[in-house]
Amino acid sequence: MTPYNETLASLDAASVGVGFKPEHMEDALAGGHGLSFFEVHAENYMGEGGPPHRQLAELRARYPLSLHGVALSIGGAGPLDREHLARLKRLIDRYEPALFSEHLAWSTHEGVYFNDLLPLPYNENTLAQVCVHIDEVQETLGRTMLLENPSTYVAFEESTMSEVEFLRAIAKRTGCGLLLDVNNVYVSAVNHGFEPMAYLDAFPVEHVGEIHLAGFAEDRDDLDAPLLIDAHGTPVSDVVWLLYRRTLARIGPRPTLIEWDNDVPPFAVLASEAARGQAAMADEIRRRERHAHELRCRDLPATFAPRYSGRLHVHGCAS
Amino acid sequence: MFTDVQAEIAAALLSTATPVPAAIKGAARGRAERRFAVYRNTVAASLIEALAARFPVVARLVGADFFRAMARAYVAKEPPRSPLLFQYGESFPAFITGFAPAAPLPYLADVARLEFARGLAYHAADADPLAASAFAALDKGRLAEFAVRLHPSVFIVSSDHPIFSIWLAHQSQSVLPISHRAAESALVARPFLDVETRRLAPGTDTFLTALKSGSTIGEAVAAGAHASSSFNAAEALATLIGANIAIGLGT
Numbered sequence: 001m002t003p004y005n006e007t008l009a010s011l012d013a014a015s016v017g018v019g020f021k022p023e024h025m026e027d028a029l030a031g032g033h034g035l036s037f038f039e040v041h042a043e044n045y046m047g048e049g050g051p052p053h054r055q056l057a058e059l060r061a062r063y064p065l066s067l068h069g070v071a072l073s074i075g076g077a078g079p080l081d082r083e084h085l086a087r088l089k090r091l092i093d094r095y096e097p098a099l100f101s102e103h104l105a106w107s108t109h110e111g112v113y114f115n116d117l118l119p120l121p122y123n124e125n126t127l128a129q130v131c132v133h134i135d136e137v138q139e140t141l142g143r144t145m146l147l148e149n150p151s152t153y154v155a156f157e158e159s160t161m162s163e164v165e166f167l168r169a170i171a172k173r174t175g176c177g178l179l180l181d182v183n184n185v186y187v188s189a190v191n192h193g194f195e196p197m198a199y200l201d202a203f204p205v206e207h208v209g210e211i212h213l214a215g216f217a218e219d220r221d222d223l224d225a226p227l228l229i230d231a232h233g234t235p236v237s238d239v240v241w242l243l244y245r246r247t248l249a250r251i252g253p254r255p256t257l258i259e260w261d262n263d264v265p266p267f268a269v270l271a272s273e274a275a276r277g278q279a280a281m282a283d284e285i286r287r288r289e290r291h292a293h294e295l296r297c298r299d300l301p302a303t304f305a306p307r308y309s310g311r312l313h314v315h316g317c318a319s
Numbered sequence: 320m321f322t323d324v325q326a327e328i329a330a331a332l333l334s335t336a337t338p339v340p341a342a343i344k345g346a347a348r349g350r351a352e353r354r355f356a357v358y359r360n361t362v363a364a365s366l367i368e369a370l371a372a373r374f375p376v377v378a379r380l381v382g383a384d385f386f387r388a389m390a391r392a393y394v395a396k397e398p399p400r401s402p403l404l405f406q407y408g409e410s411f412p413a414f415i416t417g418f419a420p421a422a423p424l425p426y427l428a429d430v431a432r433l434e435f436a437r438g439l440a441y442h443a444a445d446a447d448p449l450a451a452s453a454f455a456a457l458d459k460g461r462l463a464e465f466a467v468r469l470h471p472s473v474f475i476v477s478s479d480h481p482i483f484s485i486w487l488a489h490q491s492q493s494v495l496p497i498s499h500r501a502a503e504s505a506l507v508a509r510p511f512l513d514v515e516t517r518r519l520a521p522g523t524d525t526f527l528t529a530l531k532s533g534s535t536i537g538e539a540v541a542a543g544a545h546a547s548s549s550f551n552a553a554e555a556l557a558t559l560i561g562a563n564i565a566i567g568l569g570t
Binding site: 116 | 320321322324325326328329332341342343344345349350351352353354355357358361362365366369398399400401402403404405440441442443444445471472509512
């Protein structure tokens with residue numbers, strides 16, 4: 001099985017992409033937008049033929065793809081839907097996406113599909129069940145997958161582990177990678193009253209193969225406290241950009257995706273959101289190079305240490 | 320066990336009368352109502368939206384509020400059984416037939432059938448239609464012996480109502496009154512890039528349906544003539560060739 005960091009080889013760590021929408025096809029193919037990849041929801045391409053496949057094939061001929069499943073129900077109590085998993089395998093064999101990801105959530109119960117990412121308690125029982133499911137997915141697909149942290153609105157009496165502990169244990173047991181959705185971290189942090197930075201500091205960053213960013217909506221809970229909804233219908237909020245920069249500072253560049261699924265704006269708006277991500281990524285790369293440069297030059301007499309040149313690639317200590 | 324918790328959540332998602340599952344924190348003190356409602360709302364709203372996208376003319380015929388109420392009732396009664404949402408709604412026409420508030424619109428269910436067929440055609444497998452020359456090359460005397468393989472995107476929807484005219488009148492911003500009041504049947508197919516919808520002459524629906532189920536052209540012509548006294552075999556063949564829906568011929 002290909003480890004996720006090798007799968008990643010086809011996608012540069014500093015890649016920024018957006019979720020693909022059919023209405024953006026022309027703009028996406030026209031180029032000049034600086035995007036490195038596109039992500040699609042797997043279930044939208046599980047028909048036999050027609051315009052969806054024609055578009056996806058055309059897109060794939062020009063850009064790497066990230067395939068994002070929303071209906072595998074990995075967090076469900078029942079067995080995985082083998083038919084669905086087989087469809088997923090056919091799609092992956094056909095389009096050879098650089099990344100494949102799914103959610104720590106469930107969406108099907110006894111054959112009924114709810115079309116939502118539903119929550120599960122975090123304890124030894126559910127951990128074992130999720131790991132069995134991920135093992136089956138990875139064995140069937142012959143590749144490692146990324147598992148995404150969810151946004152949640154309720155918590156469970158029977159949870160005995162934190163979400164971060166739960167995800168860390170899954171990655172360790174199954175060898176899967178993780179998709180870190182920074183917006184989901186913030187949404188859940190507000191909804192459950194924890195510190196988003198503490199969550200990110202504890203997150204097993206060595207397993208992160210992709211980052212998601214999106215916008216949230218605001219509502220109120222039963223006690224009239226803020227309740228954030230993972231709505232994917234607005235720009236990424238400033239606080240999430242801040243958390244994203246802190247995340248990059250901790251783990252370094254990772255393929256980053258802007259999600260916008262409802263009230264989809266013109267392509268230019270999505271591209272400008274992606275440009276913000278690219279700017280954050282470039283800043284982090286510069287910061288790391290400056291830091292590496294300073295380490296290399298530490299032994300030199302202070303008068304020989306040049307000022308930071310501002311260029312992206314700084315190799316020598318004296319200019 | 321989580322199996323039980325999941326079953327409780329699943330039941331409560333589709334019924335607002337079912338209390339928030341006790342396994343959820345704060346449920347016992349009534350403090351999880353609005354939180355759980357986020358899931359209930361997302362499930363209902365996303366499925367209603369999927370139906371609205373699937374049945375746009377039905378939605379226009381009854382108006383947004385009526386459609387939402389009707390779709391909500393359908394979602395609660397017959398939620399999806401597959402994660403492939405483009406297949407969801409197959410039983411929506413039958414549901415509409417039994418939905419009492421829609422009784423004044425007897426054609427509504429058949430318009431829904433037509434729209435569902437269009438969705439299936441959109442996602443159907445690709446295939447190259449035969450050129451008209453393939454038919455021209457056939458020995459006319461033996462034409463009746465041939466069976467025709469139809470494109471996988473071909474669907475025939477027959478109705479006692481003018482469903483094609485109703486559907487067509489709702490393809491533009493302003494709806495024009497329809498003059499045709501008789502029964503209509505429609506052919507839905509995607510031979511090339513786009514899904515095409517056309518009205519079929521009386522009996523031609525039966526003719527194409529027979530071909531689709533494997534009958535020879537001769538058998539299909541007989542079926543068409545049996546179905547309608549005004550059936551015209553030459554016209555039916557012209558439709559078969561002109562609509563580019565044949566992908567293979569064989570005896």
